[in-house]
Amino acid sequence: MKIAALNKDGKSVLGVHIESGIIDIEQALKAVPASHDVPVDVEQFIHGGPTARAALREYVDQLLSEQDIAQQADFMVDESEVSFGPCVANPQKIICVGLNYRQHAIETGSAIPTVPILFNKFANALAAHREEVVLPDVSNKIDYEAELAIVIGREAKNVSKQEALNYVLGYCNSNDLSARDLQMKTPQWMLGKTCDQFCPIGPYLVTTDEIPNPNGLKIRSIVNGEVRQDSNTADMIFYCDEIISYISQHMTLMPGDIILTGTPEGVVMGYPPEKQVYLQDGDVVTIEIEHLGKLTNRMVKK
Structure with missing residues (x-):
C-alpha cells in the first residue's frame, strides 16, 4: 500500500x-x-x-x-x-547515515567509512510533499540530498542483519537538506542538518510488500528540471539491513522511527568550487525513487 x-x-x-x-x-x-x-x-x-x-x-x-x-x-x-502532510508525523527518532554512497564519498574527497556514520535530525525538520521550504537566514549554502528513508514498524533491539528487514514498515522519499556552511562549522554535523523543514518526506509511505529489495532502486534528484543526482541504492556502502542492525545494537528503534540512508553523488558540495551554486529562492527540488513516487518542494526566502 x-x-x-x-x-x-x-x-x-x-x-x-x-x-x-x-x-x-x-x-x-x-x-x-x-x-x-x-x-x-x-x-x-x-x-x-x-x-x-x-x-x-x-x-x-x-x-x-x-x-x-x-x-x-x-x-x-x-x-x-490534496494538501499533503508528512507521511510520518511524529517519529521518536530521525537517524541519518552520512557518506553512505561510495561515489558520494569519493566526490567529497572523504575516506570510505568502515562503520556507518550516524547523525540526527529532529521532528522540527519534517516537511511534506509540495510544502514550501523556507531557506534560513543563517546560511547561504543550502544543498539537496536525495535519500531513501526507512520507516520502522516494530520495536527493534539487537536485531541481526538477517532479521532486520522484518522490522521495517515501509519506505519513502526524503530530502536531507543540508546547510553546508553550518554543517562544517564544527566536527559535529547536526547544526547544518536539522534546521526547520530540512527533512521533507513523502508523498507516500510505501509498505514493504511493494519494495522487496530496497537496495536496488533508482534514485534521482532534479532541480528546476535538471537532473543533478542519478544513481541506484545499490551504490550504498552499508545496505538497509546492515544499517538497521547496527543502529539497533546501540539504541532501541521504535515504530515510526525514520532512518535516512545516505545520498548519491551529484550534490552541490561535490562540484568544483567555481561551479557550486547552492539552492536559491524559487528553486524547485524533486526527489524521485523507483516505486516511491516523487517528492517536490519549492525553496523560498522570507
Missing part, C-alpha cells in the same frame, strides 16, 4: 494512493462502514501493528471490489487537489 497523510479540515487523515487517485479513508467510512476497526490517520496505521494494517488492506480491497465508479466518487480525491 501507498499511505498518505491528508491535511483536511484542520486535521490529518489517512489516505491510500491507488492508480485512479487517493482514497480518503475518513470519507470512505462514512459512505461504506467497515466491519472491523480501520485506522483513520497515519499514527494509527503505524502504531496499530499488523492488526490495523490488515484491517486497512481488507477495507481498501472491499471498497475497490464492491463499489462502482459512481460510488467511489464519494471518497476518491484527485491527487492534484
Whole structure:
C-alpha cells in the first residue's frame, strides 16, 4: 500500500494512493462502514501493528471490489487537489547515515567509512510533499540530498542483519537538506542538518510488500528540471539491513522511527568550487525513487 497523510479540515487523515487517485479513508467510512476497526490517520496505521494494517488492506480491497465508479466518487480525491502532510508525523527518532554512497564519498574527497556514520535530525525538520521550504537566514549554502528513508514498524533491539528487514514498515522519499556552511562549522554535523523543514518526506509511505529489495532502486534528484543526482541504492556502502542492525545494537528503534540512508553523488558540495551554486529562492527540488513516487518542494526566502 501507498499511505498518505491528508491535511483536511484542520486535521490529518489517512489516505491510500491507488492508480485512479487517493482514497480518503475518513470519507470512505462514512459512505461504506467497515466491519472491523480501520485506522483513520497515519499514527494509527503505524502504531496499530499488523492488526490495523490488515484491517486497512481488507477495507481498501472491499471498497475497490464492491463499489462502482459512481460510488467511489464519494471518497476518491484527485491527487492534484490534496494538501499533503508528512507521511510520518511524529517519529521518536530521525537517524541519518552520512557518506553512505561510495561515489558520494569519493566526490567529497572523504575516506570510505568502515562503520556507518550516524547523525540526527529532529521532528522540527519534517516537511511534506509540495510544502514550501523556507531557506534560513543563517546560511547561504543550502544543498539537496536525495535519500531513501526507512520507516520502522516494530520495536527493534539487537536485531541481526538477517532479521532486520522484518522490522521495517515501509519506505519513502526524503530530502536531507543540508546547510553546508553550518554543517562544517564544527566536527559535529547536526547544526547544518536539522534546521526547520530540512527533512521533507513523502508523498507516500510505501509498505514493504511493494519494495522487496530496497537496495536496488533508482534514485534521482532534479532541480528546476535538471537532473543533478542519478544513481541506484545499490551504490550504498552499508545496505538497509546492515544499517538497521547496527543502529539497533546501540539504541532501541521504535515504530515510526525514520532512518535516512545516505545520498548519491551529484550534490552541490561535490562540484568544483567555481561551479557550486547552492539552492536559491524559487528553486524547485524533486526527489524521485523507483516505486516511491516523487517528492517536490519549492525553496523560498522570507
